Structures are given as C-alpha cells and as structure tokens.
Amino acid sequence: MSQKTTLLLLLLALVCARMSEPGCSNLGQPALPSLFSEGDINIGAVFSLHREEQVKIHPFNSKPIPTSCIRLNLHEFQFAQMLIFATEEINNSTDLLPNITLGYQIYDACSSVTLAIRSGMALMNGYEETLAETSCSKPPLVQAIVGESGSSPSIGIASTVGPFNIPVISHFSTCACLSDKKKYPTFLRTIPSDYYQSRALAQLVKLFGWTWVGAIRSRNDYGNSGMATFIEAAQKHGICIEYSESFFRTDPREEFQRVIEVMKRSTAKVVVAFVAQGDLIPFLNEMAPHNMPELQWVGSESWITSRSIAETKQFNFLKGALGFAITKAKLDGLWDFLVNVHPSKSPNNSLVKEFWETSFQCSFEKSQNTTALCTGSENLSTVQNQYTAVSELRISSKVYTAVYAIANSLHNIIEDEKSLTNKSSRADFNPLKVLEYLKKVRFTAKTGEKVYFDAKGDPAARYELVNWQPGEDKTLQFRPVGVYDTSLPTNHQFILNHEQIVWVRGQTEEKSLCQCAVTAVPQAPGRQHRKEGLSAVMTVYHVQMERSVILQILMTAFHVIWSSGLMKIKIDVC
Structure with missing residues (x-):
C-alpha cells in the first residue's frame, strides 16, 4: 500500500470519527470573559482592559496557545468596575427591575479591533466548546453590549452584531461616522458625537482670531473623522491649516520625529490635536527632549482631561492648553465600592490579581527580580491612580448611564407587557425589542444627567471648556472656563469666561490671534538699494479685528518696505 493511500485512509477514518460524534466541537480557543456574573438577564461589555496584545509568531506545527495581553489599563479597569457597580446598584433596587437579577459578561479587547470583534461574537454565541443542533436557534447570550472605548473597535463590534439586532451602547466612541444608521443601525452612545466637538473647536479657534494653525491627529477612525x-x-x-499630520501609537520613533520636525519648522503658533490619549503619550515622550517653540495647544476630549499627561512634569509645555471635555459627574458610594475590590474576593480571577500587582507594584509569585511580594494586606484607599480617581468621572459616568439605559428599557418592556396582558409573568425579551425601547428611553440618572437618544442614537452634546493652568505643585490643573451646550438656543450655546484663561506664556489676555507675514523681496540685480532684504512679522491682538484694519496695517508695512529701496513685495495673508 502506498504512503499516499495510507494517509488518505487515515484522513477518512478521522472524518468518520468526527461524524459519529454528537454535534460539533470548537476547533479554536474559546473566548472567555474576564469578569462575569450570571443573572436572570445578562448584558455584555467590551473594554480594553489591557493596552496591547502580546504578539506571538506561530510555527503552524502545533495548536496555537491562547492570546495573552500585557500592560493593564487602570482607567479601563475602572470602567469595568463601574459597570459592576451599576448592575449591583440596580439589583439592590426595589424600583428598577424588581425581583430580576441583572448579570454581566465583560470581555477584554486589549486595544485590538480583532479581539473586539471576537468578543462581540462570543457575546452573541456564548463560549460552549461543543455545539448541538439547537445551538443556532438559541437566543443571544446577552440582550445588549456596552462598549467599546475606541471608535475603531466599536465599528468592528457594531458591524458584527448589528445584523442580529443586538444593541451596542458605547461610553467613549465619539466618531461621527457611527451616527450612520444605515451602516450601524443598532449603535447608540452616551457620549456626544464628534460632529459637535469638531465644529465647536472650529468656533473656538475662530473666536480667538487664530487664522493660521497646525493640526495633528490619530491615524484611526477617531482622529481621521474628527x-x-x-x-x-x-x-x-x-481659518488656514498650515500642516495636517497623523501618527499612531505603534509607529516607529522616526515617524514621531518627522512630525515633530514639521511642527518645529512651522510658523503656526497654534496646534489643534485631535488625538487619542494612547497615541499622544508616546508622541509627547518623543517631543519632550526637543527645544520646541511655545505653542498654543487646542485638544480633543480624549486627552484634554488626562491626569497622566497633565501630571507629567516633562509635559509642562502643554501649559495653557484649551479643549472641550465631557462634563464632570459625581456618584455617591462609588469610591467605597472601588477600594473594596480585593483578590481574596475573586481567588480564581487572574485579572483581579494583576490589577492588585499593578496598583502596588508587587507580585504574588516569588521571582528573581526586585519586585516586592504582595501580602494582600495592602490598602487601596491609600492609592492615588486612574482607578481610584473619582473626583470628575467624565467618561466613567457614561458607562454608568449606559447600564441604566439598558435597565430602564428592560423595565419598560416588563411594564408594557404587564399592562397589555394583565399578567405578572416574565416578559419575553429579545435584542430587537430591547433596541426599540432603548431608542425611546428617557430618564434622569443619579448623576443629574438627562438621558435620551436622538434619531441617530446620539445624546445631547454638552461640553465643558477646560484650560490647563499651573497648580501649586507645579503640575497642570484643569480649570473650567466655559460651556458648550447644544440643547440651549443657538445664541446661548457657547459661554466663555475670557478673564479666567491662562495662555501658554502665562498671560491672562489672548495674544497671537492673527499672524500676517509680510516679506520684502529685493528688486532685480543692477539697481542700488540700501538693504539686501527685509522681513517683518506683525501680530494683531484684537479678537474681532476688522479686515479693513488689517489692510491698513499691511499698507503701512508696504510703505515702510517700499521706502527702504525695495521694489517687490510678497504678502502672505491667511
């Protein structure tokens, strides 16, 4: 018998053995939640609990090992705990979903679009290793999904689960592209769309008379669209844009350096940075050693209230930065809940252990390095980091309102079915019905926010204009200097307190508002003139400078340069 025939017979035997087994088995690695609690009704969540997945090269001669992720993100871990806090609060309520327990399945996307999509599929299908004939006819594992933080992962999730009518509610995905109901019919969010923020930033730049600016952005859906x-x-x-550059957190240093050189050579003294926090930090690390010119930074909501950036003293060149931030919120009882998280309460959960080790820079395993050994007696109430910070809750509160939007929708379904059938039996839930009720939900959260969605699935846009001002400890602090609220009448949407703004040079008056460059070009060779060349740069200081006044200044400059013996003048006006 030839070798080929033997191999063919072995393959047939394997196929026959598979066919004799009941159902189908999953050939890949099961996607398991990082945190979970079963309830009568379950909701899903996808957060980037880690900053990146660990890349492995598979040799294709053995079964691949499960994907692992590195660098725990404390802010995202707070998002996950906020979701748990909200579900436990609802479960203890006698007014909202009484006698019904709300459960959760929280997945880690590790800042990867691929893993975000995989998490979305797991939340639809569950994670059974063996599938039966009835597996495809079962309802989805969850009634709705909260997440993701990034716009690109949210696009991946919404595209995957949308055809199955599963609602996706994001707390931090702001790309205006997600408002397209033809592409993302089941997507909603509790954070405003960048449609409003981008236009508000343009209004802000116009208000101060900055007509010559530079622009940098994240090279992803968030940055490109915004x-x-x-x-x-x-x-x-x-407003003229002198340059528009993009970068991403994984770019090589040479790419960061290239963008920095563009900014150094630029004549624009204002830079608008529509950049995700995770992309901006490595970029600023590369910029810090450079002797950069003083720039007026205008930032997007992703980084403009970042404590990790503001409290880094080598980033003090960001003093005077302005940008629109999500409004602050306060939640009673949250801090006590957060500091009571402990590995002993989840002994089999490796994520909670990793969180503890990250917070206290210790290890539960003995190792040869100098890391201290965790004892479990460490106290979270003594720690100040992104996880324990609850004074503002600008983004975390949006997770809270997303959970409550789902809970209120579920509650309304129950109440409506009771009124129609006069029965107290459990309502028939399905994601499509939950989606329809989510579109109509309206309530006031404990944060004081009025929660509802417009036809595009977006909330009303309300921002706080913040200014980065030096604090007593020489770190930068966020000071509110204005409000932008689209729910108000048009003439009252933008309220600004000029007197409270501190600028990049520390002054309290707006300067360098419009820059007009006037360059004198020497006349043709042969004619005698007193100077080889002359250039003048003038700065106009008034916010609402009339064009006639600017023209008068330019004509004066024309006269000065002409009288110096020069024939030709090149005037660049933005």
Missing part, C-alpha cells in the same frame, strides 16, 4: 470635520468647519470660518 480632524476632517474640523478642517471642513475651520475653512468655512476662513
């Missing part, structure tokens, strides 16, 4: 909308709005206001 910056495109800003540039479109800015150009309508007569």
Whole structure:
C-alpha cells in the first residue's frame, strides 16, 4: 500500500470519527470573559482592559496557545468596575427591575479591533466548546453590549452584531461616522458625537482670531473623522491649516520625529490635536527632549482631561492648553465600592490579581527580580491612580448611564407587557425589542444627567471648556472656563469666561490671534538699494479685528518696505 493511500485512509477514518460524534466541537480557543456574573438577564461589555496584545509568531506545527495581553489599563479597569457597580446598584433596587437579577459578561479587547470583534461574537454565541443542533436557534447570550472605548473597535463590534439586532451602547466612541444608521443601525452612545466637538473647536479657534494653525491627529477612525470635520468647519470660518499630520501609537520613533520636525519648522503658533490619549503619550515622550517653540495647544476630549499627561512634569509645555471635555459627574458610594475590590474576593480571577500587582507594584509569585511580594494586606484607599480617581468621572459616568439605559428599557418592556396582558409573568425579551425601547428611553440618572437618544442614537452634546493652568505643585490643573451646550438656543450655546484663561506664556489676555507675514523681496540685480532684504512679522491682538484694519496695517508695512529701496513685495495673508 502506498504512503499516499495510507494517509488518505487515515484522513477518512478521522472524518468518520468526527461524524459519529454528537454535534460539533470548537476547533479554536474559546473566548472567555474576564469578569462575569450570571443573572436572570445578562448584558455584555467590551473594554480594553489591557493596552496591547502580546504578539506571538506561530510555527503552524502545533495548536496555537491562547492570546495573552500585557500592560493593564487602570482607567479601563475602572470602567469595568463601574459597570459592576451599576448592575449591583440596580439589583439592590426595589424600583428598577424588581425581583430580576441583572448579570454581566465583560470581555477584554486589549486595544485590538480583532479581539473586539471576537468578543462581540462570543457575546452573541456564548463560549460552549461543543455545539448541538439547537445551538443556532438559541437566543443571544446577552440582550445588549456596552462598549467599546475606541471608535475603531466599536465599528468592528457594531458591524458584527448589528445584523442580529443586538444593541451596542458605547461610553467613549465619539466618531461621527457611527451616527450612520444605515451602516450601524443598532449603535447608540452616551457620549456626544464628534460632529459637535469638531465644529465647536472650529468656533473656538475662530473666536480667538487664530487664522493660521497646525493640526495633528490619530491615524484611526477617531482622529481621521474628527480632524476632517474640523478642517471642513475651520475653512468655512476662513481659518488656514498650515500642516495636517497623523501618527499612531505603534509607529516607529522616526515617524514621531518627522512630525515633530514639521511642527518645529512651522510658523503656526497654534496646534489643534485631535488625538487619542494612547497615541499622544508616546508622541509627547518623543517631543519632550526637543527645544520646541511655545505653542498654543487646542485638544480633543480624549486627552484634554488626562491626569497622566497633565501630571507629567516633562509635559509642562502643554501649559495653557484649551479643549472641550465631557462634563464632570459625581456618584455617591462609588469610591467605597472601588477600594473594596480585593483578590481574596475573586481567588480564581487572574485579572483581579494583576490589577492588585499593578496598583502596588508587587507580585504574588516569588521571582528573581526586585519586585516586592504582595501580602494582600495592602490598602487601596491609600492609592492615588486612574482607578481610584473619582473626583470628575467624565467618561466613567457614561458607562454608568449606559447600564441604566439598558435597565430602564428592560423595565419598560416588563411594564408594557404587564399592562397589555394583565399578567405578572416574565416578559419575553429579545435584542430587537430591547433596541426599540432603548431608542425611546428617557430618564434622569443619579448623576443629574438627562438621558435620551436622538434619531441617530446620539445624546445631547454638552461640553465643558477646560484650560490647563499651573497648580501649586507645579503640575497642570484643569480649570473650567466655559460651556458648550447644544440643547440651549443657538445664541446661548457657547459661554466663555475670557478673564479666567491662562495662555501658554502665562498671560491672562489672548495674544497671537492673527499672524500676517509680510516679506520684502529685493528688486532685480543692477539697481542700488540700501538693504539686501527685509522681513517683518506683525501680530494683531484684537479678537474681532476688522479686515479693513488689517489692510491698513499691511499698507503701512508696504510703505515702510517700499521706502527702504525695495521694489517687490510678497504678502502672505491667511
């Protein structure tokens, strides 16, 4: 018998053995939740609990080992605990979903679009290793999904689960592209769309008379879409963009350095940064050693209230930064809940152990390095980091309102079915029905926020304008200097307190508002003139400078340069 025939017979035997087994078995690795609690009704969540997945090269001669992730993200871990806090609060309520327990399945996307999609599929199908004939006819594992933080992962999840009518409610995905109901019919969010923020930034730049600016952005859906909308709005206001550069957190150093050189050579003294926090930090690390010119930074909501950036003293060149932030919120009882998280309460959960080790820079395992040994007696109430910070809750509160939006929708379904059938039996839930009720939900959260969604699945846009001012400890502090609220009448949407703003040079008056460059070009060779060349740069200080006044200044400059013996003048006006 030939070798080929033997191999063929072995393959047939394997196929026959598979066919004789009941059902189908999963050939890949099961996608398991990082945190979970079963309830009568379950909701899903996808957060980037780690900053990146550990890349492994598979030799294709053995079964691949499960994907592992590195660098725990404390802010995202707070998001996960906020979801748990909200579900436990609802489960202890006698007014909302009484006698019904709300459960959760929380997945880790590790800042990866691929893993975010995989998590979404797991939340639809569950994670059974063996599938039966009835597996495809079962309802989804969850009634709705909270997440993701990034716009690109949310696009992946919404595209995957949307055809199955599963609602996705994001707390931090702001790309205006997600408002497209033809592409993402089941997507909603509790954070405003960048449609409003980008236009508000353009209005802000116009208000201060900055007509010559530079622009940097994240090279992803968030940055590309947000910056495109800003540039479109800015150009309508007569604002010129000297450069527009993009980068991503995984770019090589050479790419960061290239963008930095563009900024150093630029004549624009204002830079608009529509950048995700995770992309901006490595970029600023590369920028810090450079002797950069003083720039007026205008930032997007992703980084403009980042404590990790503001409290890094080598980033003090960001002093005077302005940007629109999500409004602050306060939740009673949250801090006590957060500091009571302990590995002993989840002894089999490796994520909670990793969180503890990250918070206290210790290890539960003995190792040869100098890391201290964790004892479990460490006290979270003594720690100040992104996880324990609850003074503002600008983004975390949006997780809270997302959970309550789902709970209120479920509650309304129950109440409506009771009124129709006069029975107290459990309502028939399905994601499509939950989606329809989510679109109509309206309530006031304990944070004081009025929660509802418009036809595009977006909430009302309300921002706080913050200014980075030096504190007593020489770190930068966020000071509110204005409000932008689209729910107010048009003439009252933007309220600004000029007197409270501190600028990059520390002054309290706006300067360098419009820069007009006037360059004198020497006449043709042969004619005698007193100077080889002359250049003058003038700065106009008034916010609402009339064009006639600017023209008068330019004509004066023309006269000065002409009288110096020069024939030709090149005037660049943005």
